Amino acid sequence: MPVVSLDHVQLAMPAGREDEARAFYEGVLGIPEATKPANLAKRGGCWFERGPLKVHLGVEGEFRPAKKAHPAFLVEDLQDLSDRLARAGFAVRSEEPLEGYTRVYVDDPFGNRIELMEPLPGKVSG
Numbered sequence: 001m002p003v004v005s006l007d008h009v010q011l012a013m014p015a016g017r018e019d020e021a022r023a024f025y026e027g028v029l030g031i032p033e034a035t036k037p038a039n040l041a042k043r044g045g046c047w048f049e050r051g052p053l054k055v056h057l058g059v060e061g062e063f064r065p066a067k068k069a070h071p072a073f074l075v076e077d078l079q080d081l082s083d084r085l086a087r088a089g090f091a092v093r094s095e096e097p098l099e100g101y102t103r104v105y106v107d108d109p110f111g112n113r114i115e116l117m118e119p120l121p122g123k124v125s126g
Contacts, residue, residue, distance in 0.1 A: 008054035009071045013045060013110045014063040020109040021046045021057050028088050029073070029081070031055060065111030078102050078118035 034049040044059035
């Protein structure tokens with residue numbers, strides 16, 4: 001049986017910084033927090049989910065941020081989101097262009113690289 005889809009993306013975070021994760025992923029990016037199962041909640045971290053979009057942050061003891069590996073989120077109104085990120089104190093940066101998209105990068109509160117992509121008008125994503 002082949003792999004058929006992606007269930008979620010897991011990113012690492014340092015212990016005890018769940019409030020910062022909530023402020024960024026739910027507060028700025030707008031992905032609602034989901035309740036973790038009780039047996040996993042005791043490990044710390046947080047889950048953020050909206051429909052098929054699932055981003056799970058798990059505590060890693062010897063945490064090091066992901067500087068190259070990253071999730072790429074499709075967004076609507078990238079300019080507005082970039083402005084919100086900047087107002088919240090997050091540096092938004094552009095890198096190499098990608099045909100069919102406008103895109104930027106931002107680091108989450110822990111230094112994990114996040115790509116934000118908006119399809120150009122007339123382009124189909126997915």
